[in-house]
Amino acid sequence: MSVRLDAQDRRGALLVLRRGLQVSPELVQGGVVTLLLAVAAAAGRVVVPLAVQQTVDTVILATGAVPGDRLGLLVGAAAVGLVVTGVCTALVNVRLFRSSEAGLARLRVTAFRRVHDLSALTQGTERRGSLVSRVTTDVDTISQFVQWGGIQLLVSVLQLLAATVLMAVWSWQLTVLVWVAFLPLLLVVRPAQRRVSAAYARVRLAMGAMLGAISEAVVGAETVRAYGVAGRTQRRIDASIRHTRDAQVGAQTRVATVFSAGVLVANAVLAVVVVAGTLLGVAGSLTAGRLLGFLFLVQLFTGPVQMATEILNELQNALAGWRRVLGVIDTEVDVADPEHGGRASVRGAARVDLEGVEFAYPDGPTVLHDVSLHVPATSRVAVVGATGSGKTTMAKLVARLVDPARGRVLLDGVDLRDLSLATLRERVVLVPQEGFLFDGTVAENVLYGARGGAVADVAAVFAELGLADWLASMPDGLQTQVGQRGERLSAGERQLVSLARAHLAGADLLVLDEATSAVDPATEVRIAVALEELTAGRTTLTIAHRLSTAEAADLVVVVADGRVVQVGPHHELLAQDGPYAAMHDAWLAQTR
Amino acid sequence: MTQERTHTLPGGRMRRGALLLWRGAAAHPRTYVLAVLTSALFGGMTVAVSQVLGAVTDRVVVPAISGDIEAGASLWLAGLVVLAVAVALALGVAGRRIFAGIGYADIGADHRHGVTRQYLRLPMSWHRRHPTGQLLANASSDVEAATGVFNPLPFALGVVVMILVATVALLRTDVWLALTALAVLPLAVLANLVYQRRMSPVATRAQQLRAEVADVAHESFDAALLVKSLGTADAEEARFASVATDLRDANVRVGQVRAVFDPVIELLPSAGTLAVLLVGAARLSTGAVQTGDVVAAAYLLTLMAVPVRAFGWVLGELPRALVGHDRIARVLDARAEQVPGTVELPRRSRGLRVQVRGVDVVVHDASGPHRLLRGVDLDLPAGRVVALVGPTGSGKTTLAGLLCRLQDPSAGRVELDGTDLVHVRPTDLTGQVALVSQSTFVFEDTVRANVTLADDGEPGAPDDEAVWEALRLAQVDEVVRALPGGLEAMLGERGANLSGGQRQRLAIARAVVRRPRLLILDDATSAVDPQVERRILAGLRQRDQDGPTVLMVAYRMSSVVLADQVVHLDGGRVVDRGTHAELLARDPGYRELATAYEADSARRAGR
Incomplete structure (x- = not known):
């Protein structure tokens, strides 16, 4: 069973490429034509050096008679060559952008979907931010590479090739010399790239630490003020800003060094060409025009040589990003739809059974041991127990957010693993403790996930839950904006909206995981009473933090250390001299 | 100029x-x-x-x-x-x-x-x-x-x-x-x-x-x-x-x-x-x-x-x-709406006396002005524990924040030992008033730094003995002792994760290590066991002779009954004040809050 994202994915560049093309075949669509156009575009870059050579050798320094229109023809032909080159370059650009962006959009959406399909467990083991970067910055890195480095790389290689071919035609000796002169630079590109990439890594690290320090001043604003520790917080922030600044300067200095080394070599090669070319010319194997043409061709080397380190760096980042995205896509989904679609399930009050269920979190101790439980249809069941007793895990198992390591969870007698997830989600709805809200209005949030439903229904839902007063107290009623993650509402208010949402979803089995833990007692009781009415004829499983919920339930399940230790109606358990009676006494002591 | x-x-x-x-x-x-x-x-x-x-x-x-x-x-x-x-x-x-x-x-x-x-x-x-x-x-x-x-x-x-x-x-x-x-x-x-x-x-x-x-x-x-x-x-x-x-x-x-x-x-x-x-x-x-x-x-x-x-x-x-x-x-270019005060607030041994007079708080947002508090009067006698009770959204947190000047009132004033809060020097304020808020902010730092909020060796920072004492008072010393490294253990996203109740108690330690004369607990013990909460308050009174003045915002009756006095807030107004028993007897809104569960049980029993 693989629960974690494959962070150790070490597949090589070729495997990444192969798998990447499987996921996004769009990337190479029309690739052959694009390549041919790119070859033509690169060949066009030697037009100017060729024109210079021809002009010098056949017009300016020509020994015999020169036809009067020779120069005009020459320049005219070159101009046509330039236009053709331009058109080819334009086409290459458009085609590359189209195919790569289509492939990357596919990659992004595929990875996004995969993240949602992964089990709650896998999602939980990852930092949220790292999952987000799989479908954002990682893909953006690839996109940016294709847009800049990728095109550069293609152009550079072909351009070097074209220049070399023409050089070799003119003088193989000088061509070898030029290449030998550039060779040391090509050899240091890799180590230089490693150092540059290490420097960039330090920048990212420093930047991350800096943002962490700054977020203390923002997220912890109240604490900083209440304790008057602005001075110390500022010192910490200032130090992190300085580190970032130094890391940036360090990286930039390295890049500048490598870049200017390229400038130095490319221009020093001019000296080599002048000296060696002239000597070859004196020996009679090179014309003056060809020598001058060489000087122009050497400039075609400059760009690629200067940019090689950065291109390699981008390439490596893009590959790493691609590898990470593919890592998500190739992570096994351990809570998956059964093969062949799964069995249908008839709507109606749900019956749930747990049979010998055992569960452990990855690398953690077993949190549920051999749990068996029968939840009859239309019953109201409350699960109580101390923090860490395994209550929430039971809720997750019933909603199939996780699968048991051993044993079975049955809905109307059918193993959850044999039901299609779509059917299951329609019939079983879990309301988690943290009421998550999307940036939008109250109404939009309640309607989220509802299959059909109008704003009028939303008002009715609040009224049914006895929350009309609360709704009226909102500045814009149903149209009140809740802000990002609902941050404009209090934790309790967020829970109210989540509850309304779950109610509108109209499930056969409602699983409430401490869904009203942050509201005041009067409101909580009001909601509890309303829910009792509303869920009549449906089944509810409530993870309770307040024993008032247990009092109202048909059946109370007491969990301790991962085992069900007592099951029965409230008054029966109260009569027994067991853990429930003790819990209830303690509860009374703190509420009365 | x-x-x-x-x-x-x-x-x-x-x-x-x-x-x-x-x-x-x-x-x-x-x-x-x-x-x-x-x-x-x-x-x-x-x-x-x-x-x-x-x-x-x-x-x-x-x-x-x-x-x-x-x-x-x-x-x-x-x-x-x-x-x-x-x-x-x-x-x-x-x-x-x-x-x-x-x-x-x-x-x-x-x-x-x-x-x-x-x-x-x-x-x-x-x-x-x-x-x-x-x-x-x-x-x-x-x-x-x-x-x-x-x-x-x-x-x-x-x-x-x-x-x-x-x-x-x-x-x-x-x-x-x-x-x-x-x-x-x-x-x-x-x-x-x-x-x-x-x-x-x-x-x-x-x-x-x-x-x-x-x-x-x-x-x-x-x-x-x-x-x-x-x-x-x-x-x-x-x-x-x-x-x-x-x-x-x-x-x-x-x-x-x-x-x-x-x-x-x-x-x-x-x-x-x-x-x-x-x-x-x-x-x-x-x-x-x-x-x-x-x-x-x-x-x-x-x-x-x-x-x-x-x-x-x-x-x-x-x-x-x-x-x-x-x-x-x-x-x-944002200008501070708060001008820091300059008046010294003398440090006395007993708790701070707090008087809130005719306080309004109005906030403005895109949908217009909202009045969070209106005409609030409140007295916290020195060394007393006062509970602030009210439904969700009644303005309790806003009122709590006023007492440590997280916000200034739109009208009216707040006085500490008779000095208007807006005139008090910020250092005196943070030195004598401590707020523990609903959600605990944990810095990505050691346990020690999370309690002292100071760098190692910073002058005036509490020593380890004081830190341990605060942790003991907050009933969280055993938890810290069990962490690898004790006071040196790192907290935060990249460090040890504490449970909700443990974080709350750490925040209380952060407050009491400063020996505040006014301690504001804004629903700060919601995840702490009632017995532990009781021990924390008792410990505070034992340590400092008279103990600090305490304002606690609370839902649980077990917390409320620890208070000398209860203030009932609803819709931004003070509805009533008195002892728990007095309010229970004469304030129907308070009765509904205080006995919600009880009434629910009774209703159920009578069904």
């Missing part, structure tokens, strides 16, 4: 852009003088390369190949001259890039220092009006946007020098040749400007969509549990695919703009070279110029193909920089 200069840039777009560049560079004169000088060296040497090659062509290459022995003799000298120019050019490029990098990093650091200083100076009311994400973006992506333009700036300035030198050099050779070669420059610059103007909105749109894609992903993954629970993965995929497709189209649009302009900009210098060949050959035939002059002019154009793009880069980055700068300026 002159008014303090604001950071907002005045004037039209050109003036604002120029001002942004000038202010940034002027703040680091040494760096930018060096950047401009080295970049000028680069500009001059680029022209020198072409001039030297031209001269070498005429004096060495052509005569030597034609059989002039003397010319061949100076060949090595020619090689050395080219080499020397290459070295100078490389030095210029290195300097230009290094100093550009330093300037960029320094200006970014300036912005970050300024912005974070404001975050720490501005009051909570300001923080509440600005979403966390926005403030973090102000210090990260907005700073990057505002400073990105400084990367190509020295390059562009060096190119100005390059063009000046080139003009002089070419004019000295031949006017016609000069005109032909230089004719391309305005065209190339113009093409770059048009390019940037076209590209800028397209690139901005792609940038916005990248942010939108990130927003959707972030929100959707945060909602992962909900998405599973409601089975809305398909809808989420469609929502994401829609923005991802928009981003794809925007990126393709970027490619199309580039496809049109890239070839034009690349080929303009090449076309210029051809023109130079044409005109040069004509001038050669009249003897006005020599072969080397034509070569020099043609080569110069080849060398200038990339540098002339620098103007486009600067102008292309400028709109983004202005947007980023405006966002930063809004933070930098």
Whole structure:
């Protein structure tokens, strides 16, 4: 069973490429034509050096008679060559952008979907931010590479090739010399790239630490003020800003060094060409025009040589990003739809059974041991127990957010693993403790996930839950904006909206995981009473933090250390001299 | 006295852009003088390369190949001259890039220092009006946007020098040749400007969509549990695919703009070279110029193909920089609505006496003013424990925040030992009043630093003995002892994770280690066992003779009964005050709150 994202994915560049093309075949669509156009575009870059050579050798320094229109023809032909080159370059650009962006959009959406399909467990083991970067910055890195480095790389290689071919035609000796002169630079590109990439890594690290320090001043604003520790917080922030600044300067200095080394070599090669070319010319194997043409061709080397380190760096980042995205896509989904679609399930009050269920979190101790439980249809069941007793895990198992390591969870007698997830989600709805809200209005949030439903229904839902007063107290009623993650509402208010949402979803089995833990007692009781009415004829499983919920339930399940230790109606358990009676006494002591 | 200069840039777009560049560079004169000088060296040497090659062509290459022995003799000298120019050019490029990098990093650091200083100076009311994400973006992506333009700036300035030198050099050779070669420059610059103007909105749109894609992903993954629970993965995929497709189209649009302009900009210098060949050959035939002059002019154009793009880069980055700068300026120019007080609050042994008189709190947001508190009077006698009780949204947290001046009242006043809170020195305030809020903020630091909120060895910081005592009082010492490293254990996202109740008790330790004279517990023990809560309060009274004055916002009756007095707040007003028993007897709203569970049980029993 693989629960974690494959962070150790070490597949090589070729495997990444192969798998990447499987996921996004769009990337190479029309690739052959694009390549041919790119070859033509690169060949066009030697037009100017060729024109210079021809002009010098056949017009300016020509020994015999020169036809009067020779120069005009020459320049005219070159101009046509330039236009053709331009058109080819334009086409290459458009085609590359189209195919790569289509492939990357596919990659992004595929990875996004995969993240949602992964089990709650896998999602939980990852930092949220790292999952987000799989479908954002990682893909953006690839996109940016294709847009800049990728095109550069293609152009550079072909351009070097074209220049070399023409050089070799003119003088193989000088061509070898030029290449030998550039060779040391090509050899240091890799180590230089490693150092540059290490420097960039330090920048990212420093930047991350800096943002962490700054977020203390923002997220912890109240604490900083209440304790008057602005001075110390500022010192910490200032130090992190300085580190970032130094890391940036360090990286930039390295890049500048490598870049200017390229400038130095490319221009020093001019000296080599002048000296060696002239000597070859004196020996009679090179014309003056060809020598001058060489000087122009050497400039075609400059760009690629200067940019090689950065291109390699981008390439490596893009590959790493691609590898990470593919890592998500190739992570096994351990809570998956059964093969062949799964069995249908008839709507109606749900019956749930747990049979010998055992569960452990990855690398953690077993949190549920051999749990068996029968939840009859239309019953109201409350699960109580101390923090860490395994209550929430039971809720997750019933909603199939996780699968048991051993044993079975049955809905109307059918193993959850044999039901299609779509059917299951329609019939079983879990309301988690943290009421998550999307940036939008109250109404939009309640309607989220509802299959059909109008704003009028939303008002009715609040009224049914006895929350009309609360709704009226909102500045814009149903149209009140809740802000990002609902941050404009209090934790309790967020829970109210989540509850309304779950109610509108109209499930056969409602699983409430401490869904009203942050509201005041009067409101909580009001909601509890309303829910009792509303869920009549449906089944509810409530993870309770307040024993008032247990009092109202048909059946109370007491969990301790991962085992069900007592099951029965409230008054029966109260009569027994067991853990429930003790819990209830303690509860009374703190509420009365 | 002159008014303090604001950071907002005045004037039209050109003036604002120029001002942004000038202010940034002027703040680091040494760096930018060096950047401009080295970049000028680069500009001059680029022209020198072409001039030297031209001269070498005429004096060495052509005569030597034609059989002039003397010319061949100076060949090595020619090689050395080219080499020397290459070295100078490389030095210029290195300097230009290094100093550009330093300037960029320094200006970014300036912005970050300024912005974070404001975050720490501005009051909570300001923080509440600005979403966390926005403030973090102000210090990260907005700073990057505002400073990105400084990367190509020295390059562009060096190119100005390059063009000046080139003009002089070419004019000295031949006017016609000069005109032909230089004719391309305005065209190339113009093409770059048009390019940037076209590209800028397209690139901005792609940038916005990248942010939108990130927003959707972030929100959707945060909602992962909900998405599973409601089975809305398909809808989420469609929502994401829609923005991802928009981003794809925007990126393709970027490619199309580039496809049109890239070839034009690349080929303009090449076309210029051809023109130079044409005109040069004509001038050669009249003897006005020599072969080397034509070569020099043609080569110069080849060398200038990339540098002339620098103007486009600067102008292309400028709109983004202005947007980023405006966002930063809004933070930098925000004025503190809270003026720190100057009056000393003498430290006495007993708890603080608190009087709240006729306090209103009104906040304004997009939908208009909201009155959170109206006409609130409250008395906390020294050393007493007062419970503040009321339904969700009744204004309890707002009232609690007023007592430690997280916010100032819109009307009325708050007095500590008879001194108006707004006049009290901030250090006295934070030294004598401690607030423990609903959610505990844990710093990414050691346990010790999370309690003392001081650096190791900082003067006045509590010693380890005091820290342990506070942890003991907060009933969390055993938990810390069990952590690997004890007081040295790291907390926060990258450190040990404490449960909700443990975090709350850590926050209480953070408060009591300061020996506050007023302790405000804003639902700060919701996740703490009632018996533990009782021991914490008892411990406080035992340690400091009279004990601090305590205001506790609470839901649990077990907490409320620990109080000497109860204040019932509803809809921003004080409904009643008295002992728990008194309120229970005469205040129906309080009775409903206090006996909600009891009444529910009774209702059920009677059914």
